[in-house]
Amino acid sequence: MPLVCLDISHVRNLSSVRFEPSPQVNVIIGENGSGKTSVLEAIHLLSFGRSFRSHKHKTYIQHETEHCLVFAQLHQDQGNPVPVGLQRHRDGQIEVRIQGQRAQSVVELAERLPVQLINPDAFRLLEGSPSVRRQFIDWGVFHFDSEFIRAWRGWQKALKQRNTLLRRGKISASLLAAFDQELIRLGEQVNTSRKAYVERLTPYFLKVLSLLNEDLKVSLQFFQGWDSQKSLEAAVVAGRERDIELGYTHTGPQRADLRVKAETGDALDTLSRGQQKLVVSALKIAQGQLLIDMGRPLVFLVDDLPAELDANHRQKLCRLLESLESQIFITSVGPDTTDFAWADTTDVRHFSMNNGELSLSSKGLQES
Numbered sequence: 001m002p003l004v005c006l007d008i009s010h011v012r013n014l015s016s017v018r019f020e021p022s023p024q025v026n027v028i029i030g031e032n033g034s035g036k037t038s039v040l041e042a043i044h045l046l047s048f049g050r051s052f053r054s055h056k057h058k059t060y061i062q063h064e065t066e067h068c069l070v071f072a073q074l075h076q077d078q079g080n081p082v083p084v085g086l087q088r089h090r091d092g093q094i095e096v097r098i099q100g101q102r103a104q105s106v107v108e109l110a111e112r113l114p115v116q117l118i119n120p121d122a123f124r125l126l127e128g129s130p131s132v133r134r135q136f137i138d139w140g141v142f143h144f145d146s147e148f149i150r151a152w153r154g155w156q157k158a159l160k161q162r163n164t165l166l167r168r169g170k171i172s173a174s175l176l177a178a179f180d181q182e183l184i185r186l187g188e189q190v191n192t193s194r195k196a197y198v199e200r201l202t203p204y205f206l207k208v209l210s211l212l213n214e215d216l217k218v219s220l221q222f223f224q225g226w227d228s229q230k231s232l233e234a235a236v237v238a239g240r241e242r243d244i245e246l247g248y249t250h251t252g253p254q255r256a257d258l259r260v261k262a263e264t265g266d267a268l269d270t271l272s273r274g275q276q277k278l279v280v281s282a283l284k285i286a287q288g289q290l291l292i293d294m295g296r297p298l299v300f301l302v303d304d305l306p307a308e309l310d311a312n313h314r315q316k317l318c319r320l321l322e323s324l325e326s327q328i329f330i331t332s333v334g335p336d337t338t339d340f341a342w343a344d345t346t347d348v349r350h351f352s353m354n355n356g357e358l359s360l361s362s363k364g365l366q367e368s
């Protein structure tokens with residue numbers, strides 16, 4: 001569901017920004033510190049309920065204001081746009097509204113507004129801990145398989161309870177066995193969904209990567225978190241004594257990972273920074289493409305596009321993004337780095353950002 005209009009209040013230096021983005025490409029240009037990233041941050045907030053820059057909500061609420069607010073109208077194929085809003089208070093309280101009604105949780109927003117972010121920090125997908133890659137997989141599975149969130153929440157709860165018991169110490173293997181049934185049942189479900197998703201995603205990824213750079217040979221390997229020859233039940237049973245010794249559950253879907261391999265070893269160790277950026281972009285675009293093929297349009301946020309990419313690869317990335325027919329927001333410090341020859345048929349809007357004020361730029365005015 002693309003954004004038809006966006007209203008941002010008190011997010012960092014954006015006191016009040018209201019604009020109607022293109023359903024296709026939106027290019028936001030401005031000097032360092034002008035507030036470009038804050039626009040993307042606001043859209044991300046509306047989808048995830050959190051920022052991609054910091055887990056501390058006070059950092060993005062404008063100084064000396066009590067709360068920030070992001071409001072949008074989401075396009076839907078039939079019927080009127082759907083109003084959605086998120087308000088975050090300095091005391092941590094979060095309020096989500098969809099069509100005027102208070103929503104139970106931010107998950108309802110995430111379902112309506114899938115957002116993919118490509119930014120310099122996206123490298124963490126390769127160099128960060130496995131938890132970053134699990135989050136990447138789980139975001140995809142969440143949108144791919146409607147049963148997943150329930151199984152995932154139940155499994156997380158069971159795992160947390162089990163780890164609390166283990167940490168307290170006084171538990172025997174036989175007592176633990178009684179707690180493990182639910183953990184195993186839901187853990188198997190989580191794993192099956194993740195596996196099916198990665199299988200589905202892999203050809204998309206390979207295709208996208210070959211379009212960005214046909215010489216890059218990279219493969220994906222899903223590690224489920226325990227010996228792939230064993231069932232989760234067998235792994236949990238075999239690991240009980242060790243879990244008691246360690247004080248936590250050492251095997252299972254909580255150890256899953258997505259290993260990205262180049263021909264000669266780990267992608268992280270062999271590829272250049274620019275090549276890594278292409279791999280990460282390909283992973284994210286592949287996730288988006290898969291969703292689009294399922295009839296679920298999404299929003300791409302591309303922050304600081306030129307970082308680490310040469311002009312040729314920037315062009316390829318823009319061409320690919322354009323071909324997805326999604327709504328895209330791209331930020332850049334200068335017009336030269338985003339000067340891509342968008343097709344005549346693509347609705348491109350250029351915006352200038354100056355000290356937290358956003359305006360449709362002359363380029364955008366000529367074209368609209």
Ligand SMILES: Nc1ncnc2c1ncn2[C@@H]1O[C@H](COP(=O)(O)OP(=O)(O)OP(=O)(O)O)[C@@H](O)[C@H]1O
Binds near residue numbers: 063
């Ligand atoms: N809580 C806050 N309240 C008010 N202003 C803030 C707050 N946090 C950050 N700022 C300011 O808001 C601006 C945010 O800029 P932002 O990071 O969005 O800029 P940008 O145009 O993306 O810059 P760059 O090109 O350097 O990435 C900065 O000038 C920063 O000093």
